[in-house]
Amino acid sequence: MDNHSYTFSQRANRLNSSVIREILKLTERPDMISFAGGLPAPYTFPVEALQSACASLFQDHAHASLQYGPTEGQMELREWIAQRHGTTASRVLMTTGSQQGLDLLGKVFIDPGSKILVETPTYLGALQAFTLYEPSYSSIPSDDFGLLPQELTPELADGARFIYTIPNFQNPTGRRIPLNRRHELVAQAKELGILLVEDDPYGELSYSGDHLPSLHSLNPDDVIYLGSFSKILAPGLRLGYIIAPEAIHLKLVQAKQATDLHTPSFTQRIAYEALRSGLLDSHLPIIRQRYSAQCQAMLEALARHMPDGIHWSRPEGGMFIWLELPEDMDAEDLLQKAVAHSVAFVPGAPFYASSPHRNTMRLAFVTVPPERIEQGISVLGQLIRDQLSIGYKTGSF
Numbered sequence: 129m130d131n132h133s134y135t136f137s138q139r140a141n142r143l144n145s146s147v148i149r150e151i152l153k154l155t156e157r158p159d160m161i162s163f164a165g166g167l168p169a170p171y172t173f174p175v176e177a178l179q180s181a182c183a184s185l186f187q188d189h190a191h192a193s194l195q196y197g198p199t200e201g202q203m204e205l206r207e208w209i210a211q212r213h214g215t216t217a218s219r220v221l222m223t224t225g226s227q228q229g230l231d232l233l234g235k236v237f238i239d240p241g242s243k244i245l246v247e248t249p250t251y252l253g254a255l256q257a258f259t260l261y262e263p264s265y266s267s268i269p270s271d272d273f274g275l276l277p278q279e280l281t282p283e284l285a286d287g288a289r290f291i292y293t294i295p296n297f298q299n300p301t302g303r304r305i306p307l308n309r310r311h312e313l314v315a316q317a318k319e320l321g322i323l324l325v326e327d328d329p330y331g332e333l334s335y336s337g338d339h340l341p342s343l344h345s346l347n348p349d350d351v352i353y354l355g356s357f358s359k360i361l362a363p364g365l366r367l368g369y370i371i372a373p374e375a376i377h378l379k380l381v382q383a384k385q386a387t388d389l390h391t392p393s394f395t396q397r398i399a400y401e402a403l404r405s406g407l408l409d410s411h412l413p414i415i416r417q418r419y420s421a422q423c424q425a426m427l428e429a430l431a432r433h434m435p436d437g438i439h440w441s442r443p444e445g446g447m448f449i450w451l452e453l454p455e456d457m458d459a460e461d462l463l464q465k466a467v468a469h470s471v472a473f474v475p476g477a478p479f480y481a482s483s484p485h486r487n488t489m490r491l492a493f494v495t496v497p498p499e500r501i502e503q504g505i506s507v508l509g510q511l512i513r514d515q516l517s518i519g520y521k522t523g524s525f
């Protein structure tokens with residue numbers, strides 16, 4: 129049967145491949161210097177620890193780890209997580225990556241037209257997950273330190289199902305919400321009776337190792353927390369979790385059961401085996417140190433090669449720098465030119481739920497060796513200069 133004769137659901141018909149995705153396919157070329165991918169660096173994967181966890185699992189619990197398990201997840205791992213977050217295992221649901229957590233939240237909270245509040249900009253993958261359930265988005269104005277609590281007005285919050293935020297080293301901007309603003313945000317959300325969804329895959333990647341309290345720790349009954357092992361162990365394990373008050377937890381479990389019965393017993397047990405021996409105590413400092421050096425290499429290259437008038441974030445953790453071009457310059461045009469010079473990044477527009485800023489872009493710095501960072505940023509700097517001088521000559525700014 130020819131593709132055109134299938135009758136897809138209306139939901140499936142709304143899915144489409146973006147122009148950017150098509151351009152980024154080119155970035156798989158080996159000569160490409162790609163700041164585009166959002167992947168953690170493979171050199172941080174704790175291969176030996178996972179290998180010995182795997183061996184002892186097969187030694188001691190082979191059959192249990194190959195059998196179906198409970199939808200909520202493996203109890204020892206849930207207890208380990210609960211202890212780290214000062215909560216009880218009865219609130220922890222293991223998910224197949226935190227991306228599945230986003231999908232489950234969409235399933236249980238979003239009807240067509242439901243209002244959802246998001247940061248400006250926000251994680252593209254969350255927009256993709258929620259959009260399948262047809263919400264109407266409202267963007268909360270944000271600055272270099274994340275969303276602005278005073279902008280969370282009663283009108284904006286009216287009827288909204290939840291606020292989605294990434295307080296630590298946000299994807300895509302790298303910014304972190306400061307302590308006082310966390311308190312204000314949690315208090316304001318409580319006052320307005322609106323749920324907060326806190327997505328936190330990067331919280332452990334603070335370069336100095338410091339921690340700010342999670343929104344969840346400030347108000348566990350009105351904040352849903354999404355965690356992930358993708359950036360601190362390995363994304364191929366597909367392990368994430370949701371911490372939620374019991375009534376929400378129960379709904380999420382029901383939705384997950386229908387989705388995939390449970391997250392693989394096998395990877396949950398491997399992770400637990402590795403974690404219970406204290407792996408993170410030795411492993412996290414290694415990731416932080418490496419990522420901090422990578423970030424520094426990119427910040428120094430930007431300072432060397434970018435012309436005046438270009439602004440970028442200076443993250444204190446995580447994997448991304450956010451760059452703002454002059455207002456009239458379109459990052460998608462720049463990407464076309466950059467790819468022709470074997471350099472890639474992700475234009476910022478798709479990270480906005482509404483009113484995209486087309487002059488923005490995300491630079492991922494953890495997978496590219498420092499000398500290639502230098503080379504790639506120098507190419508981008510030159511292309512921007514060229515563009516600026518054309519604009520200047522033609523008066524097109």
Ligand code: PMP
Pocket residue numbers: 166224225226227228251253294299327329355356357358363367368
């Ligand atoms: N949330 C954010 C903010 C992310 O950046 C990512 C991954 N890039 C995810 C969720 C999904 O992560 P995973 O499914 O691997 O846990």
